[in-house]
Amino acid sequence: xxxxxxxxxxxxxxxxxxxxxxxxxxxEMRGRGPDSAGFAVYDEGVENQTRLTLLxxxxxxxxxxxxxxxxxxxxxxxxxxxxxDHGVFETMGDGRVARQWLIDNVPxxxxxxxxxxxxxxxxxxxxxxxxxxxxxxxxxxxxxIAHTRMATESAITTNGSHPFVTGSDTCxxxxxxxxxxxxxxxxxxxxxxxxxxxxxxxxxxxYLSWRIRExxxxxxxxxxxxxxxxxxxxFAIGVENGFAILRDxxxxxxxxxxxxxDWVAMSSEYGAIATLPDVEHATVFEPAPGQxxxxxxxx
Amino acid sequence: MTETILDLxxxxxxxxxxxxxxxxxxxxxxxxxxxxxxxxxxxESDIEVHIDGSVGYYCAGMHQRGTVRVDGNASTxxxxxxxxxxxxxxxxATMSAGATGNGGLVVIEGNSGSRCGISMKGVDIVVxxxxxxxxxxxxxxxxxxxxxxxxxxxxxxxxxxxxxxxxKVESLGADCIEKEMRTEHLETIARLLDAAGMDAxxxxxxxxxxxxxxxxxxxxxxxxxxxxxxxxxxxxx
Numbered sequence: 293x294x295x296x297x298x299x300x301x302x303x304x305x306x307x308x309x310x311x312x313x314x315x316x317x318x319x320e321m322r323g324r325g326p327d328s329a330g331f332a333v334y335d336e337g338v339e340n341q342t343r344l345t346l347l348x349x350x351x352x353x354x355x356x357x358x359x360x361x362x363x364x365x366x367x368x369x370x371x372x373x374x375x376x377d378h379g380v381f382e383t384m385g386d387g388r389v390a391r392q393w394l395i396d397n398v399p400x401x402x403x404x405x406x407x408x409x410x411x412x413x414x415x416x417x418x419x420x421x422x423x424x425x426x427x428x429x430x431x432x433x434x435x436x437i438a439h440t441r442m443a444t445e446s447a448i449t450t451n452g453s454h455p456f457v458t459g460s461d462t463c464x465x466x467x468x469x470x471x472x473x474x475x476x477x478x479x480x481x482x483x484x485x486x487x488x489x490x491x492x493x494x495x496x497x498x499y500l501s502w503r504i505r506e507x508x509x510x511x512x513x514x515x516x517x518x519x520x521x522x523x524x525x526x527f528a529i530g531v532e533n534g535f536a537i538l539r540d541x542x543x544x545x546x547x548x549x550x551x552x553x554d555w556v557a558m559s560s561e562y563g564a565i566a567t568l569p570d571v572e573h574a575t576v577f578e579p580a581p582g583q584x585x586x587x588x589x590x591x
Numbered sequence: 592m593t594e595t596i597l598d599l600x601x602x603x604x605x606x607x608x609x610x611x612x613x614x615x616x617x618x619x620x621x622x623x624x625x626x627x628x629x630x631x632x633x634x635e636s637d638i639e640v641h642i643d644g645s646v647g648y649y650c651a652g653m654h655q656r657g658t659v660r661v662d663g664n665a666s667t668x669x670x671x672x673x674x675x676x677x678x679x680x681x682x683x684a685t686m687s688a689g690a691t692g693n694g695g696l697v698v699i700e701g702n703s704g705s706r707c708g709i710s711m712k713g714v715d716i717v718v719x720x721x722x723x724x725x726x727x728x729x730x731x732x733x734x735x736x737x738x739x740x741x742x743x744x745x746x747x748x749x750x751x752x753x754x755x756x757x758x759k760v761e762s763l764g765a766d767c768i769e770k771e772m773r774t775e776h777l778e779t780i781a782r783l784l785d786a787a788g789m790d791a792x793x794x795x796x797x798x799x800x801x802x803x804x805x806x807x808x809x810x811x812x813x814x815x816x817x818x819x820x821x822x823x824x825x826x827x828x
Contacts, residue, residue, distance in 0.1 A: 320626075543705050543724075546667055548685060562666050563626030563647055576645070576664050578685040578704040580742075581724060 294467040295321025295440040296454075297564050298528035300535035300556045300587050301433075306569065311431030313568055315423045317557070318438045320564040322419045324467075325440030328453040329422040330414025332463045332530050335433035337408035342387025345404040345412045346379045346394065349450050355379035358398065365393050375426055378404070378413055387460075402451065402488065407461030409434070409532055414453040434589060437530045439465035445473075446491040456497035459504045461532035466493035467560055468545045470523035496521060500529075514538050514584045528558055534588035543581035550574035556587050594618045599627055614638045626666070631659045634676070651678040654695065670697045673714055679787075686723070689716045692733065698787040705742070708735045711752055717787035727754050728764065736783050738791055749801040755780055757796045770800040 297317040301307050314331060337343065346355070359370040359381060368385030383390060391406045405412035413426040419440045423429065428438075439454035446452050455463040470476075473492035476499060481487070485498040499520065503513035510531050517527075517538065526545040529536040537558050539547055549558045550565045552574045557565050565571060579585050595614070597607045600623035611619060611634055618639040624630050628647040631640050635655040642650070645663035654673040664682035673692040683701030690706065692714025699707075702720035706728055713732040724742035727735050730752035740758035747764020753776065754767070763769075772794075780793035808816075 543686070546685065548666065561626060561628075561647055562645055562664065563628075566625035566645065577683065577702075578723075581705060 293324045293442040294454075295324030295560045295564070296437070296465045296467050296526065296528050297321060297439075297559045298435070298437040298465075298530070298535055298537070298557065299568075300435040301554065302556065302587070302589070303554045305554045307434060308432045310433045310436055311427075312429045314431075314436040314438055315429040316567045317559060317564040318419050318423055318428070318440065320567065321438075321440045321560060324560055325442045326418060327443055327448045328414070328416040328441045328450070329419035329439060330412065330441075330453045330455055330465075331423070331426075331428055331436060331438035332405065332410055332412040332455045333428070333431050333433045333436045334409040334411075334461070334530060334532075335431075338382075339408075341382055341384050341408060342390060342406060343408065343411065344381045344387070344391060344394070344406045345410070346381065347402040347404050347414075347450065348377050348379070348400060349402070351377050353377060353379060353401075355381070358401075362390060362393065366390055375413070377415075378426065380411055405457045405463060407532065410457075410461045410463065410530065412455060412457065412463060414455070415450055416448055416453065434533070435530060435535050437463065437465050437528045437535070445469050445493075446489055449489070451489045452491045452494075454493060455530070456491075456494050458497040458501040458529075462500070462504065462510070462530065464493070464497050464500065464527050464529045466496055467526045468524035468540070470496060470521055470525065472522040476520065492523070496525065496527070510534070510536055511584055511586060518582055526560070531588075534586060536584060536586040537579050538584050539579055539581055541582035547579050548576065549579055549585070550576045594620050597621045599623045599625065599630070604629065608632065611638065611640060624663070628666075634659065645682065654678055664701070669699070670695075670714075673697060677786075683720065689714050692716070694733075696783070696786055698789075700789075702739070708733070708752075711735065715783055715786075717783050717789060719787075719789055721758070724761070725764065727752055730754075734779055734783060736780060736787075736796070738789065746799055746801070748805060750806075751801055753779065754799040755796040756799065757791060760797075760799070763799065766802045766805045767799055768802045770798045772796070772798045 355372045359372045363370045366385030371382040373380040415422045454465040457463045470492040473495040477495045500513045526539045526547045615636045621642045624644045624646045626647045629649045630646045632652040634657045638657040640659045642661045647666045649668040650665045651659040652671045656676045658677045661680040665684045667686045669684045669688040670678040671690045673695040675695040677696045679698040685704040687706045688703045689697040691710045693712045697716045700719040703718045703722045705723035707722040707726040709728045711730040711733045715734045717736045721739035725744045727746045731750045735754045737756045741756045741760045743761045744764035746767030777793040
């Protein structure tokens with residue numbers, strides 16, 4: 293099953309409350325995915341600053357020694373925030389070098405996300421617990437996507453939880469199952485993508501990542517996905533300053549969208565949207581099969 | 592006549608549905624549905640139910656005899672397997688509205704998503720806006736009246752059932768064809784529009800139905816059939 297939600301704030305009005313509204317949406321989707329959960333939150337970020345979210349699964353990590361090593365590599369300051377087994381590094385140094393150095397040199401941690409705006413948290417367990425553990429409700433920002441998982445294609449692990457990162461400031465959540473993920477995984481590995489799990493959704497993320505790296509815009513990459521992904525999917529995708537939705541052409545997996553002057557919200561079920569402010573004045577619609585919907589903040 | 596108020600922000604869904612099932616006559620109002628699933632499912636008496644707000648999946652499923660009116664939208668499976676009575680919503684419905692319905696009337700003032708009236712078996716469905724792709728898939732009996740447009744593959748693998756569309760049809764499904772509009776069909780449309788409280792000229796609709804070419808096996812298709820079984824033995828797709 294799985295439940296997905298996305299909330300994109302078009303105006304500043306609700307940005308201080310982004311996390312609170314996302315947490316209440318996630319709460320409504322617990323029944324669709326009780327085994328694990330995750331969320332990505334985006335804020336405006338700082339110009340030229342890279343932010344990396346790191347995971348040392350199950351460990352109460354002191355991230356400062358690692359940050360100090362990274363400072364030597366980058367010759368730039370690395371600021372640290374620790375939340376249980378997650379850590380957030382922020383640096384004005386070269387973000388790509390930082391990410392690659394962490395991947396190559398620190399085998400017991402995962403780089404969950406990288407970019408200017410994104411922070412990403414995921415864990416096994418009840419979605420409400422995951423949200424409170426990583427303090428989703430107190431966060432402000434421009435947009436967020438979140439997921440509650442009912443595992444079908446691979447094991448219940450933190451790494452198998454969503455969202456999956458597809459590139460800088462880009463991640464996706466998936467409701468559905470892909471039938472050609474093994475074949476596609478092999479093809480993508482030949483083209484230089486690497487995968488950490490046997491999860492089908494990670495392959496979808498890897499696919500978009502590859503297309504974007506080859507120069508596609510997110511819209512072009514999603515057009516490619518319509519051709520190359522076989523199976524059932526509703527995707528919610530977070531990008532820098534934007535948000536997108538895609539359902540497969542058969543569209544068995546549910547999705548509903550609501551939009552007001554201030555926000556766009558999508559979810560697997562209307563119940564998650566019903567809690568949002570001013571929802572009684574929202575335009576509510578079901579996204580059409582095989583059609584790409586996207587919103588972005590005016591630059 | 593008194594109206595019984597059932598507030599879903601206070602009462603549980605089970606309690607609300609139990610109260611509706613216990614009712615044999617009169618009027619009920621369900622408040623604060625907030626997208627709850629299965630609201631007013633399984634009603635089988637002549638009661639009137641008003642739901643103030645949008646509902647989730649399977650609202651008024653398995654409905655018989657009474658009337659359910661939703662002031663709002665409905666998600667997947669509105670009035671699924673309706674047997675008789677009326678289900679009327681003022682907003683739009685998502686997937687599979689009126690699926691497998693055996694009788695009764697489903698009215699959707701807004702749009703209906705994919706597979707509206709899938710496997711319909713005698714239900715009448717009137718949609719004020721558009722219907723999504725694969726609507727009336729494998730429909731067997733009943734009428735689907737669409738005042739707007741229909742998505743791709745309308746009436747795919749239709750057995751019987753009449754499909755009346757006023758707007759554009761993106762494409763017809765396998766074995767679904769345009770058919771002659773006769774007097775009895777115009778009367779059916781007029782009757783259903785009246786029951787739905789909608790205004791449109793019955794002559795402005797086009798009728799679609801089954802070409803009845805998929806009812807029986809055709810010996811001309813034997814080559815394709817054998818080729819299919821041969822490739823499946825060889826493990827080809």
